Amino acid sequence: MIPRYEAKAITPIWSDENKFKTFLRIELELLRALEEKKMIPSGIAETIQNTAKIHTDRIDEIELTTxxxxxAFCTSITEQLPADIGKYFHYGVTSSDVIDSALTLQIKSSLDVVMKSYDAFLEALKARAIETKMLMTLGRSHGMYAEPMSFGQKLLGHYAEFKRRRSELQEFYDNELTIQLSGAVGNYTILTPDIEESVAKKLGVKVEDVSTQIIPRDRIAKMISITSLVANAIERLAVEIRHLHHSDVREVAEGFRAGQKGSSTMPHKKNPIASENLTGLSRFLRSHLTMALENAILWHERDISHSSAERLYLPDHFGILTYALDRFTTTLNLLDIDEKVIEGKVLAHTHYLSSFYLHFLIKNCESLTREDLYTVVQAASFDVEAKSNPLKYREFIQNELKSRKIDVKLPEVTPEGLRNIYLKSVDHVFNRVL
Incomplete structure (x- = not known):
């Protein structure tokens, strides 16, 4: 990962040194299980743990030949041991047993970091939603003003989407992290399923139901499909912020810190750079889904066409996902929500009342059809003067009805009345989600 987008907690997990340390951890747990089953002499695991060290330079040197x-890893370990000890290292397993089981542990450690950042982000989003629950904003349909709604409920919809993905990640974490110690083509020639089960229990993961010499890659594809949907959710909220950030909308603005500059030539600029950055990073994260899906289609019991892709994209994926969640948390905490501008638009426009007035008339004008009443309200909504003046809007509708010999007084609507109309169910929706 390039330093600009590096997640400091993720990088060490995917270092060569940690990979080989994880290899060694699995090998040692296997040896302990073998000792418990009396398949090898006792004390082997303890001797190796106290003696063997990881030397990545030496492993690289050996790999030039092998x-x-x-x-190369096994040789670097066994050359540090007496022959009668070293001969039991890597006992009964094939390379994929170690590689794939270690990969599972690296994914598990990465998800621990991701989910911590994810939870902080969810808390920030929930806090802003609750804060603006009773703030009226003009909802939009097709990019056009529709009806007033809760600004907090707008954010709550995004929160609900992120919450769904968080549950799916937890389900994956709890049920789909597996290891294998089944040997070549998964047939347990030397080892036994109970040894595999014992090691998995100590490592805090499950045993792969049917390992074919590798752990099937549909599991990783499932995880990346979930995180790709997280990327979709990130971009959807980022795009919403970017839209509301427009100069001619001005409902929200990303926090602008002391000394920050928005343009090399236009000092007035305050750009939504975090949301734009998150949009781009979301596209990068989603691009990994194609690789993950294609990696699941392997030849017979095993090939390594998936290996090179995973070495490249998995560290980047977890790093960028963590970075994006952390950056979005900061963006939300600093987001300036201009309540005066937002609610001012609700009070300045009246044609958004069209649905409310239409349904009021349907209940109070029995002599006209719904289609007739719709035409009356639509005419007022399209009239330039009427739609920009609450009094004239009501008068226009009432005069149209009088011309049809119907005398109906439309209710006047105050700001508090608007809340009673359009935000009356907001508490119910919040309770349902939270």
Whole structure:
């Protein structure tokens, strides 16, 4: 990951040193299980743990000859041991047992970091939604003003989407992180399923139901499909902020810090750079889904066409996802929500009342059809003068009805009355989500 977007907690998880340390952790747990089953002499695991060290430079040196990273790793360990100890290292397993099981543990550690950032982001989004629950804003349909709604409920809809993805990530974390120690083509020639089960329990993960020499890649594809949907949710909220940030909308603005500059030549600029950045990063995250899906289609019991892609995209994926969630948390906390501008638009426009007035007339004008009443209200909504003046809007409708010999007095609507009309169910919706 380039330094600009690096997540400091993710990078060490995917370092070569940590990968090989994880290899060693799995090998040691296997040895302990073998000792418990009396398949090898006791004390082997303890001796290796106290003696063997990870030397990535030495592993790289050996791999120049072996052209095989796991063999290079094993050689680097066994050359530090007496022959009668070293001969039991990597006992009964094939390289994919170690590689894929270690990969699961790296994914598990990465998800621990991701979900911590995710939860902080959810709390920030929930706080802004609750804060603006009773703030009236003009909802939009097709980009056009529709009806007043709760600004907080607008944010709550995004929160509900992120909450769904968080639940799916937790389900994956709890049920789909698996290891294998089943040997070549998964047939347990040397080891046994109970040894595999014992190691999995100590590592805090599950055993793969049917390992074919590798852990099936549909599991990783499922995880990346979830995180790709997280990326979609990130971009959807980022785009909403960008729209509301427009100069001619001015309902929200990203926080502008002391010394920050928005343009090299236009000092007046305050750009939505975080939301734009998050939009781009979301596209990057979603691009990994194609690789994850294609990696699931392998030859027979095993090939390594997935390996190179995973070495590249998985560290980047978890790093960028963590960075994006952390940056969005900061963006939300600093987001300037201009309540005066937002609610001022509600009070300045009247044709958004068309649905309310239409349904009022349907209940109070029995002699006209719904289509006739719709035409009356629509005419007022399209009249330039009427739609910009609450009194004239009501008068226009009432005069149209009088011309049809119907005398109906439309209710006057105050700001508090608007809340009673358009925000009457907001508490119910919030309670349902939270």
């Amino acid at each position: 052209r095989h990273d796991v063999i």
